[in-house]
Amino acid sequence: xxxxxxxxxxxxxxxxxxQGIGPRLRAxxxxxxxxxxxxxxxxxxxxxxxRVAELLDAHEPDALAIEELYFGANARxxxxxxxxxxxxxxxxxxxxxxxxxYTPQQVKGAVCGHGRAGKEQVARMVARLxxxxxxxxxxxxxDALAVAICDVNRAQLADAIGRAQAVAPA
Numbered sequence: 679x680x681x682x683x684x685x686x687x688x689x690x691x692x693x694x695x696x697q698g699i700g701p702r703l704r705a706x707x708x709x710x711x712x713x714x715x716x717x718x719x720x721x722x723x724x725x726x727x728x729r730v731a732e733l734l735d736a737h738e739p740d741a742l743a744i745e746e747l748y749f750g751a752n753a754r755x756x757x758x759x760x761x762x763x764x765x766x767x768x769x770x771x772x773x774x775x776x777x778x779x780y781t782p783q784q785v786k787g788a789v790c791g792h793g794r795a796g797k798e799q800v801a802r803m804v805a806r807l808x809x810x811x812x813x814x815x816x817x818x819x820x821d822a823l824a825v826a827i828c829d830v831n832r833a834q835l836a837d838a839i840g841r842a843q844a845v846a847p848a
Contacts, residue, residue, distance in 0.1 A: 679833060680706070680739040682775075683826025684730070685818045686762040689713060691726050692818025695737050696808070698830035705808045706737060708819045719761070727765040734773050742770040742777040743829035745785060745821065780828050785821070788828035800824050 679699075685692035694708040711729045713722035734742070744766055747756055770777045783793030789803045801813035801820040807827055814820040 679741075679830055680737055681826040681829045681833075682730075682733055682737060682739040682742045683822040683824070683829065684742065684744040684763075684766050685821035685825060686726075686744060686759050686766055687818065688719065688722050688726070688758045688762050689715065690816070690818045691730075691762055691766070692816075692820070692822035693730070693733055694814070694819060694823030694826045695733065695739065696823060696826035696830055698833075703808055703827060703830060705810060705814075705823060707733070708814055708823050710816055710818045719758075723761055723765045726762055727769050730766050730769040731772070734769055734775060739775060741829060741833065742766070742775050743825045744777060744779050745825050746779045746781045748782055778829055778832075780825060785824050785828045788831055789824045797821075 680695065680697045683694045683696065689712070691711040692708075693711065695706040697704045697706055711726055713725050744763060747760055747763065767777055786795040786800060787793045789795070789807065790799055795803075797817050797820070801817065804810070804820050804823045804827065805813040808823065814823055
């Protein structure tokens, strides 16, 4: 199973592609889609959409996993992140790639064992789970890999439960 994980934002959108083969996880690619301040929002969103489309075409993932909005103190930032999420989901929808959303707490819980883990702890655990020599940099890339890990693990668990239910006596 291959999952493209996304940590959305208009200035920096993190991405991480993770392959799960049984209990083993492997990072195929990760990085950040940067857009320049001062460029019109529609241009920034176009750039994010185009790069995500390239990643989807290159890796042909089974799913796209994206972090849900976190409404902190700044509603303006949340709206911008929502627009970035929209163009990412559009790219997946155009290609028929199913997508799932996870809250930051769900992602941290899946990777670190609890939903209040800090960014450094998440990055260290991502490195450990993927067998990387060092934590992924920058934070947005590490967060995107964590989202992908969360989805791969949840999908494999759901598949195992489905198989067990299929063979269980009625």
